[in-house]
Amino acid sequence: xxxxxxxxxxxxxxxxxxxxxAGLGEIYAERSGVVNLGVEGMMALGALAxxxxxxxxxxxxxxxxxxxxAAALAALLFAMAAVGLRANQYVAGLALSMLGLGLAxxxxxxxxxxxxxxxxxxxAFVAGALLLALALWFFLQHTYWGLVLRSAxxxxxxxxxxxxxxxxxxxxxxxxxxxxAGLAGAFLSLAYRPSWADxxxxxxxxxxxxxxxxxxxxxxxAALAALxxGALYHLSYRLQAQVTPELLKAMPYLFVVLVLSLSALGxxxxxxxxxxxxxxxxxxRR
Amino acid sequence: MRKxxxxxxxxxxxxxxxxxxxxxxxxxxxxxxxxxYGWSHAHDQGRLAAEKALPWLETQYVESVPEAxxxxxxxxxxxQGCQVIFATSFGYMDSVLAAARKHPDVxxxxxxxxxxxxxxxxxxxxFYQLYYLNGLMAGALTRSGKVGYVGAFPIPELKRHISAFAxxxxxxxxxxxxxxxxxxEWYNPAAAKEATEAxxxxxxxxxxxxxxxxxxxQVAAKKGIPxxxxxxxxxxxxxxxxxxxxxxxxxxxxxxxxAKVHAGVYTNKNLQxxxxxxxxxxxxxELGGEFGVPVNPKFIPALKAKxxxxxxxxxxxxxxxxxxxxxxxxxxxxxxxxxQGPVTDRQGKLRVPAGLRMTKxxxxxxxxxxxxxxxxxxxxxx
Numbered sequence: 001x002x003x004x005x006x007x008x009x010x011x012x013x014x015x016x017x018x019x020x021x022a023g024l025g026e027i028y029a030e031r032s033g034v035v036n037l038g039v040e041g042m043m044a045l046g047a048l049a050x051x052x053x054x055x056x057x058x059x060x061x062x063x064x065x066x067x068x069x070a071a072a073l074a075a076l077l078f079a080m081a082a083v084g085l086r087a088n089q090y091v092a093g094l095a096l097s098m099l100g101l102g103l104a105x106x107x108x109x110x111x112x113x114x115x116x117x118x119x120x121x122x123x124a125f126v127a128g129a130l131l132l133a134l135a136l137w138f139f140l141q142h143t144y145w146g147l148v149l150r151s152a153x154x155x156x157x158x159x160x161x162x163x164x165x166x167x168x169x170x171x172x173x174x175x176x177x178x179x180x181a182g183l184a185g186a187f188l189s190l191a192y193r194p195s196w197a198d199x200x201x202x203x204x205x206x207x208x209x210x211x212x213x214x215x216x217x218x219x220x221x222a223a224l225a226a227l228x229x230g231a232l233y234h235l236s237y238r239l240q241a242q243v244t245p246e247l248l249k250a251m252p253y254l255f256v257v258l259v260l261s262l263s264a265l266g267x268x269x270x271x272x273x274x275x276x277x278x279x280x281x282x283x284x285r286r
Numbered sequence: 287m288r289k290x291x292x293x294x295x296x297x298x299x300x301x302x303x304x305x306x307x308x309x310x311x312x313x314x315x316x317x318x319x320x321x322x323y324g325w326s327h328a329h330d331q332g333r334l335a336a337e338k339a340l341p342w343l344e345t346q347y348v349e350s351v352p353e354a355x356x357x358x359x360x361x362x363x364x365x366q367g368c369q370v371i372f373a374t375s376f377g378y379m380d381s382v383l384a385a386a387r388k389h390p391d392v393x394x395x396x397x398x399x400x401x402x403x404x405x406x407x408x409x410x411x412x413f414y415q416l417y418y419l420n421g422l423m424a425g426a427l428t429r430s431g432k433v434g435y436v437g438a439f440p441i442p443e444l445k446r447h448i449s450a451f452a453x454x455x456x457x458x459x460x461x462x463x464x465x466x467x468x469x470x471e472w473y474n475p476a477a478a479k480e481a482t483e484a485x486x487x488x489x490x491x492x493x494x495x496x497x498x499x500x501x502x503x504q505v506a507a508k509k510g511i512p513x514x515x516x517x518x519x520x521x522x523x524x525x526x527x528x529x530x531x532x533x534x535x536x537x538x539x540x541x542x543x544x545a546k547v548h549a550g551v552y553t554n555k556n557l558q559x560x561x562x563x564x565x566x567x568x569x570x571x572e573l574g575g576e577f578g579v580p581v582n583p584k585f586i587p588a589l590k591a592k593x594x595x596x597x598x599x600x601x602x603x604x605x606x607x608x609x610x611x612x613x614x615x616x617x618x619x620x621x622x623x624x625x626q627g628p629v630t631d632r633q634g635k636l637r638v639p640a641g642l643r644m645t646k647x648x649x650x651x652x653x654x655x656x657x658x659x660x661x662x663x664x665x666x667x668x
Contacts (some may be wrong), residue, residue: 007487015480105319112321115523193475193501198319202474237467237484241661246470 008234013126016230018043018184018192020129022208023215023222024136025180029075030212031140032173033153033275037093038078039181040205041100046071046185048104051196052111060120060190067186068179074100075178076171083170086279097205105198112197119194125187130223137219149173153273156280166280181205210256216271228255310548312336312540313368314347315359317375323518324473324498329374329397332536339541342548353377360385364392370547372540373397382406393547393554398443400650402561405554409539409562411570412443414450414649415615416532417494418624419573419608420514421454421464423529423581424492426592426604427512428455431462434490436481436502438472440664442652444496449656450624451494456658458594458604465490466661473498479505486511492529503528512585514575521575521582529585531575538570563646566616573612580612581605598622625649632657633668 022039029036049070054063078096081087140146151159152169159166184204189196207229215222232251236243314333318326326349337345346368351359356378363371364385369392373382376398386394386406394406402408424433433455437444452464465485469477478501482493486509494514495502500523506513507524515521515531539562546552552560564570573580581589589605596602599610614622627638631654638644644652655663 004487007483011480011483011487015476109319109321112319113323188476193479193504195475195499195501195504197323197473197475197499198321199473200475202471202476204476234480234484237469237481238487240467240484244662 008231008238011234012227012230014122014192014230015233016226016228017122017126017129018187018204019208019211019229020133020223020226021125021184021187022181022205023211023226024129024133024219025177025184026208026212027215027217027219027222028136028140028149028180029174029177030276031153031217031273032149032170033156033273033278033280034079034082034170034174035089035093035277036075036078036082036096036174036177037090037209038074038096038100039177039208040201040203041097041104042071042074042178042181043100043185043188043201043205043208044104045074045100046182047189047200048108048111048185048196049182050186051116051189051194052108054118054190055111055114055116055196058117060116060118063190064120064183064186067182069182071182071185072175072179075174075181078178079171079174082279083167083174086281089277089279101199101201108196108198114196116190116194120186120191122187122191125191129226133219133223140219150273152280153275156275160280160282166282170280181208184208210253213272214256214259216259217273218271308342309344310340310342310370310544311344311346311368312370312372312544313345313363313366314372315351315356315363315374315378316347316349317353317377318350318473318498320347320349323500323520325517326374328517328534329372329536332534332540333372335537336540336544339537340544340548343544353381356381357385361388364389369393370395370544391554393552393557395543395557402558404556404558407543407552407557407560407562409543409564411534411536411539411562411564412446412649413532413534413571414446414624415566416571416573417447417450418454419612419615420494420530420532421451421456422458422604422608422611423454423585423589424451424494424514425455425458425462426589426594427529427585428459428462428492430489430491431459432489432491433462433464434482434485434488434493435464435466436478436485436493436495436497437466437468438496439470440468440662442650445655445663446649446652447496448659449652449654452656452658453624453629456656458592458607462658464659466659466663468662468664469497471497475499475501478502482506500524519574519576521579525582526584528575528582530573530581533572533574533577535570535572538568539564566612567618567620573608581608630657631655631667632659 046067050063050067053066054060082089082092152166156166188200211225215225316326320326320330333345337343348359372395374397379399382394382396386403396408398410399408455462467481469481478497482502482505492512493506500520503513503520503524507527512527512529515528521528590603592604611622623643625644627642628640629638631637653665653667
């Protein structure tokens with residue numbers, strides 16, 4: 001029994017890691033007031049950049065950097081539209097998702113099925129993700145710049161009045177979110193299952209978006225939520241003989257719906273940033 | 287001099303023109319990307335081999351065609367001059383039939399389907415014989431008595447394969463179980479990985495699977511667990527841990543079909559009963575995790591060490607048993623078949639009476655599970 005729980009916990013942590021990494025990034029972007037639905041696309045680009053670089057250079061560390069850079073760049077492209085040009089964030093995010101998936105699939109053709117000599121250990125990512133959750137929580141709640149970031153999502157006019165550039169804050173948060181999605185992608189292609197194939201992300205990016213909401217935009221709760229999602233996923237195979245897998249697989253989404261309904265009733269955890277999804281324009285009344 | 291050159295040129299041009307007139311253009315529609323390590327990749331390898339073997343053949347393909355949009359793609363291919371169209375996914379079935387009515391001059395062949403028309407043939411290269419042989423080896427290698435299987439979808443094709451596999455496992459190891467987990471996807475490395483981990487956690491120490499990536503092999507190898515390759519040559523992903531597997535040669539069917547079209551044997555009027563169901567004797571499938579290597583040499587000593595009592599061969603090593611039954615199943619006489627009666631299902635109900643075998647139609651619609659299979663089995667007949 002103890003053994004059973006232990007493996008379940010380990011697998012839950014491993015599967016929860018890409019969701020947690022990308023989810024933390026999404027939390028930062030959303031706390032600054034920008035919804036980025038392009039996580040899936042950025043994750044795919046990160047996974048490809050990581051694999052392609054690690055495969056050609058032989059250095060997985062270099063691959064990791066490439067993943068961060070590629071996904072952050074993609075996020076900046078999105079930010080140009082959604083923050084700079086004040087485009088609809090949801091539409092721009094969906095576009096980024098499709099663009100990222102398509103581009104990674106196309107550019108990744110020569111790497112499909114290629115082997116990878118040196119990989120990264122799964123455990124390092126798992127531990128790193130948990131530490132990052134702690135560090136990001138501290139930064140967000142207990143530092144000046146964390147306060148600025150949160151304010152940009154709650155009341156951007158106040159941030160502007162403080163003399164801080166709202167656009168810059170949002171650009172930085174979105175780029176950081178992209179880098180985190182890239183990190184999640186690198187985990188998939190360098191550690192979790194060292195390889196590249198079209199569709200490697202298989203919907204994890206969308207679960208990460210759901211995670212941000214489910215964790216009510218709180219980094220520490222996100223770690224717990226990722227563990228929870230991971231456990232459900234693992235158990236959907238472990239308990240397949242007893243419970244229909246469809247039900248267990250739908251669970252993360254069902255919980256998101258449940259949490260949203262509860263918060264709408266005003267009884268559950270809320271915490272959606274006030275200005276979430278609203279492009280900021282200087283000198284305009286809301 | 288100039289005249290001779292001119293004559294030679296003219297003759298050459300004429301020959302070229304003749305050859306041109308004799309050309310046949312065949313086109314393929316794939317449901318997935320050709321770069322994947324599974325189904326569409328194998329079909330594309332078949333296309334390339336056919337192109338190489340048949341000098342008069344010209345080919346073209348479209349990949350990642352969603353099943354609902356097949357008809358539009360077919361229309362486009364017909365416009366581009368395709369005379370023969372191979373649709374390589376089950377879900378294209380109704381689109382193919384609709385398109386065949388619209389383009390009565392074009393010849394269609396639909397993989398894995400069961401609906402035909404005067405200009406629509408069907409074809410399939412099936413693995414059930416190989417799965418039985420893989421099962422024999424898995425039964426010999428398991429110490430825990432638990433063999434894991436990661437399945438894509440609980441459909442008759444997989445049920446047939448897993449049951450043949452389980453019959454093989456039990457033939458060597460009468461108490462062993464085959465633990466099955468479904469991932470409900472043809473291609474999903476993350477799901478395949480977690481399903482593998484779950485099976486290993488439940489005690490499985492040999493693994494086989496149906497999924498279009500080498501994930502199961504890689505995950506198993508990391509834990510030192512032997513596994514069986516599926517569909518494409520995946521032995522190179524874990525050279526020390528892949529025991530054997532199933533490989534396909536779609537080109538055998540493609541070359542046969544196209545040659546008969548070219549020779550005028552098959553036309554757009556007489557395909558109503560043309561249904562390829564090709565197995566080992568036709569060379570459409572091959573045992574192994576790598577072409578030309580039926581069993582990984584690393585596992586031969588262990589397989590030779592394990593002896594079983596066979597009703598036909600007496601006391602024999604598992605390795606010899608695999609080789610003998612492979613030879614029997616590769617012969618057109620088919621002196622051996624995995625579903626040779628009497629076969630009961632896992633609930634004890636007699637499914638194949640003594641002295642009989644399953645018909646092709648029974649194999650294609652099979653829903654029951656062989657003894658030894660554990661785990662969920664949707665649509666299991668009571």
